[in-house]
Amino acid sequence: MAVPQRKLGANGPTVSSIGLGALGMSDLYGPADEAESIATIHEAIDSGINLIDTGDFYGSGHNEMLIGRALTQRNREDVVLSVKFGARRAPDGSFQPVPYDVSPAAVKDRLAYSLRRLGTDYIDIYRPSRLNPEIPLEDTLGALVEMQQAGYIRFIGLSEVGADTIRRASKVAQISDVQIEYSLLSRGPERAIIPTLRELGIGLTAYGVLSRGLLSGHWSADRNLSAGDFRASSPRFQSENLGHNLALVEALGQVASRLGATTSQVAIAWVAAQGEDIVPLVGARRRDRLEESLGASTLHLDERALSEIAQAIPAGAAAGERYAAGQMATLDSEK
Template sequence: MTVTRRKLGLSGPEVSSIGLGAMGMSDLYGPADDAESIATLHTAIDAGVNLIDTGDFYGSGANEMLIARALRERRREDVVLSVKFGSRRAPDGSFQPVPYDVSPEAVKDRLAYSLRRLETDYIDIYRPARLNPQIPVEETVGALEEMRQAGYIRHIGLSEVGADTIRRAAAVAPISDLQIEYSLLSRGPEESIIPTLREHGIGLTAYGVLSRGLLSGHWSSSRELAGNDFRAHSPRFQGENLEANLRLVQALDRVAERLGATTSQVAIAWVAAQGEDIVPLVGARRRERLAESLGSAALRLDAETLAEIEKAVPAGAAAGERYAAAQMATLDSER
């Protein structure tokens, strides 16, 4: 399966209609296999997936170095690297309970380390992972624009910010895209964020399109999670919330069965069908899962099928918030 291309906003790059999120290859979803991760990255690129998303804090830099190893065997120009910065980690891997450092000074400092770890002289899309309310977004974007003008980054992105912040950022410099969680179980962006993006010609890269695995069709209430798997503390994976969410997935299963597709393929295709300006990111860590995800590109959801999907998983039907309360409080997109 070879994926097609989409333009990421008016000012952004042309990217594959499905992107690959690499976080789980190094962090937060339990044990990972570097060799299989690199093989998955190679398979994705060979299939035409050029958008690879990471963060400098994924595995405290290990994810960037993993991607660099994979790219040594590929042409740099065949890949669009999207990198987030700003989150802080302690030596034990825990996240520091401090505001995100997205100051102008941090922009340049963190960028320097990412360039070295990724073994490249430019990053295609560079973005703050979260907003720091104590640092005006204009200052952060101003520093990013300076780095863009200097050639160290090609495009400026945002992540998990609300409509007002999008407008303020866009007044400083061209913004290629907003990265935000968007799925059948996370419909919040539809109210004001997506209309604002379209007003300014900004694309959307949607992460969590399978709601951290809930919509994969492979989840069960008896599944045991590793100690470093953040889903062990995620409200949607707890007790009655999990049972309620799995009932929604069962309804989606029936739609997928009628279509001759898997549940995850339908969930991914639904996100892609919400607009040509939206690019779903899949977090496949193994070639098997990647192949399944890429199969969604062959699905064409007509109006009747989209209505059937909406009936199976109505907007607002998810049980539990997408993050624990402390993390939800850091999201400008939820205010």
């Protein structure tokens, strides 16, 4: 199956219309099989997915090393690597309290480790995972521009930032894309962020397009979460919220059934249908889930389908925030 391509922003790279988010292969979603993860990365590349997203803190570096091993068996030039930095981990694997370290010194230090773990001499898109209000954005971007000029990174991205910050950043550096959660259950970016990105010619890479599995069509109310699965503390997976949200997913499933598609395929295709400047990231950890997600790349949603989807899951219909209150308070994109 050939995956269509689209340009990531006016000045960004050309990428597949669906990208692979690798977080779940190393972190936060319970155990993952390493051999299967590498096989999934290989199948993604062989199927035409060239955008792979990771973070240096995913699995405390494990995710980058995993991707690095996978890439030894594929052509590096066929892959667009998107890497986030800034979050800190403790030896026991827990996340260190905010603020994130996005100082100029950290930009260069973390980049050095990422290059080594990934086994490459450049990263295609490098971005701070979150901002630190105590570190001027201009300082962080200045260091990124310096690394870009030195050839260590090709494009500069941002993550979870609001419209005002996007405008401010665009005056300092050429931004390829902003990575943010965007799905049928997370419509916040539509208010100000997406219009600002389009005005400035900046792309959007959407994570959480299946809302951490809620929109996959594979979730059940009685599912037990394994130790370390962060969804156990996610408001949308809590008691009454979960029941409400699964009812929305059931309605979406009825639309999918009419279209001869799966619920997750419709959810992914809906994100991609919101504009040629938007690229959904799918967090498939297994080849069968990847194959299902790939079906979304050729699923056309006509006006009738889009209307039915809007009726099934209206904007703002989700119960519960996308993160716990403490995390929501730190997001520049939510201000």
